[in-house]
Amino acid sequence: MSTAILELREYRPTESTDTHDFHQVVIGLSGRMSMSLDGDATRYGRVASRNGVVIPAGVRHDYRGDGPNRQVVLDVPSRLAATTGSQRAFAHEAFFALDASLLALARRVSARSDGARPLSADDPVVREWLGALTARLAPARPAQRTVRLDLARIDARLRTALATPPDTATLAREAGMSVRHFHDAFVAIAGETPHRHLMRLRLAYADRLLSTSDATLADIALEVGFNDQSALTHAFRQHYGQTPAAWRRECHARPTSG
The missing domain is CATH 1.10.10.60 (Homeodomain-like)
Known part of the structure; x- marks a missing residue:
């Protein structure tokens, strides 16, 4: 995989497992999906319209859709994360609440008439997402590493x-x-x-x-x-x-x- 892909996806209501060599961020638009990270039951959560999950490269994730759902998914190669200075946003797996900037971006993607068309790393929208994710995720890392909720x-x-x-x-x-x-x-x-x-x-x-x-x-x-x-x-x-x-x-x- 050589480029970032930002697109809308729907996850099926079946248990699935994946591990990939690129970073991934999933942000909810509607409906819900369940996910556990790295095979750890305490890292279980749900992605809905007010939050998202960051999955660094190499982290196993088990997931399923809980009924109809729409998600914004951003796949980020490690090289792109390094060249854009966003690699610190992918230092650790975590669920996170959306801030105003990410909420606005999610709504923009949802409103696009061609929202199903994937966007490459060259698209300014992808760079805007990486900047907003870094601003939201990097400052919150210490608290997320030391305190966990067992949902x-x-x-x-x-x-x-x-x-x-x-x-x-x-x-x-x-x-x-x-x-x-x-x-x-x-x-x-x-x-x-x-x-x-x-x-x-x-x-x-x-x-x-x-x-x-x-x-x-x-x-x-x-x-x-x-x-x-x-x-x-x-x-x-x-x-x-x-x-x-x-x-x-x-x-x-x-x-x-x-």
């Missing part, structure tokens, strides 16, 4: 207490971080805020209860952490596009296999 552990912690979950201050204290640092680190690795993440876990559990149990909507609302049935209905409709009652009727109307 899988946090997920398990929240799932066991959806009705009365630990607050952000408690999770931050357990991670040995300030609340602000924890919030920023969480967005970097999960692609969403702790509050939005908790809401998504609650709705996913409500979805499962609606399809597998005969519990009333009021009881389900309380079990997954909503104050009442009305709050569950409002959040569920926003997320799934229909009410819990309609969702349950649809689930029960589906033919069962076997």
Whole structure:
């Protein structure tokens, strides 16, 4: 590979593994994908519309798309990283939150009518991306190397207490971080805020209860952490596009296999 390639990609919902001899950056535009780095379960995260992941050359990464997704992917040969002074941005693998500059660049790529056309190293947009990535990633490296969040552990912690979950201050204290640092680190690795993440876990559990149990909507609302049935209905409709009652009727109307 002799040139940088910047293009839009969609990752399939199947487990895949890759290692390559060039650096790579993946930034979310829509949907979500999951990834673990270097075979380390504690380096597991998700790429969504508020974050990205940098994968230095030679680092193994296991990944899959979590449903429909669109990602900006930049493949950077080591020689180009050296000649542009951006090699320090690829010194370590890490998830990172997008700053205003990278958000604006992602939106520009998304808005391009020919966005599917790969861009080479000669394109000014590629050089602009490398500059923005270096400005965002290089200063954050020391904190990212010394403090890690175990997203899988946090997920398990929240799932066991959806009705009365630990607050952000408690999770931050357990991670040995300030609340602000924890919030920023969480967005970097999960692609969403702790509050939005908790809401998504609650709705996913409500979805499962609606399809597998005969519990009333009021009881389900309380079990997954909503104050009442009305709050569950409002959040569920926003997320799934229909009410819990309609969702349950649809689930029960589906033919069962076997």
